[in-house]
Amino acid sequence: MTDRxxxxxxxxxxxxxxxxxxxxxxxxxxxxxxxFELVGDKEALHLTGAVEGHANVRQALSDFITAFQxxxxxxxxxxxDGDRVAVHSTITxxxxxxxxxxxxxVVDLFRIENGKIAELVEFGDTALLRQITSP
Numbered sequence: 001m002t003d004r005x006x007x008x009x010x011x012x013x014x015x016x017x018x019x020x021x022x023x024x025x026x027x028x029x030x031x032x033x034x035x036f037e038l039v040g041d042k043e044a045l046h047l048t049g050a051v052e053g054h055a056n057v058r059q060a061l062s063d064f065i066t067a068f069q070x071x072x073x074x075x076x077x078x079x080x081d082g083d084r085v086a087v088h089s090t091i092t093x094x095x096x097x098x099x100x101x102x103x104x105x106v107v108d109l110f111r112i113e114n115g116k117i118a119e120l121v122e123f124g125d126t127a128l129l130r131q132i133t134s135p
Contacts, residue, residue, distance in 0.1 A: 004080050006115065007080050007083075007085060007112050008078065008080065010029055010112070010115065010116070010117070011029075011078075011085055011087065011110060011117075013025075013029065014026055014029035014117065015073060017029070018061075018065070018070060019070045019073060021065045021069065021070075023058065023061060023062050023065055026061060027054065027057070027058050027061070029116060029117050030054060030057055030058075030116055030117045030120075031054070031113055031114060031116035031117060031118050032053075032054050033052070033053065033054070033118065034052075034053070034054055034057050034116070034117055034118055034119065034120070035050060035051065035052040035053075035057065035118070035119050035120070036050065036051055036057045036060055036061065036119075036120045036121075036122075037049065037050035037051075037120070037121045037122065038122050038124065038126075039121060039122065039123050039124075039126075040124075040126035040129075041126070045126045045129055045130045045133075047064075047126075047129060047133065048126060066096070067095060067096055067097065067133075068093045068094065068095060068096065069093065069094040069096055070091060070092075070093055071091075071092040071093060071094055071101060072091065072092040072103075073089050073090070073091045073092075074089060074090045074091075075087060075088070075089050076088040076089060076090060076105075083111055083112045083113065084109070084110070084111055084112075085108075085109070085110040085111075085112065086107065086108070086109055086110075087107070087108045087110070088105065088106075088107050089105065089106055089107075089108070090103060090104070090105050091103070091104060091105070091106055095132045095133060098132065098133075100132045102128060102132060104124060104125045104128055105124075105125070106122060106123065106124040106125075107122070107123045107124075108120060108121070108122050108123075109121045109122075109123075
């Protein structure tokens with residue numbers, strides 16, 4: 001098995017755990033010093049920002065699991081270059097509190113270290129997120 005195969009499997013298994021809302025399985029993919037960031041203007045959307053450390057990433061992702069159910073994910077491209085991964089997906093998610101379902105695109109940028117996710121930076125349609133999450 002190549003490193004590329006192991007990295008592909010790691011990310012694919014993390015996506016599968018997220019799709020099942022399984023925070024315990026999802027967090028197995030992250031290293032102890034991992035970071036997660038949803039890119040965007042924090043003043044425009046409270047969900048954006050970065051967190052560091054396994055416990056903080058777990059809390060952030062748990063909050064997302066509580067609010068957003070993944071209905072479908074179609075991967076458009078999956079690029080691996082050394083320890084860096086870029087995944088472009090079309091996702092359908094349901095915002096649970098309002099029972100609103102939308103389809104949008106996201107790009108996830110990963111950095112892998114010691115066989116685990118060390119960094120995940122996610123780019124999504126924050127204007128759409130703001131629209132569906134605002135009171």
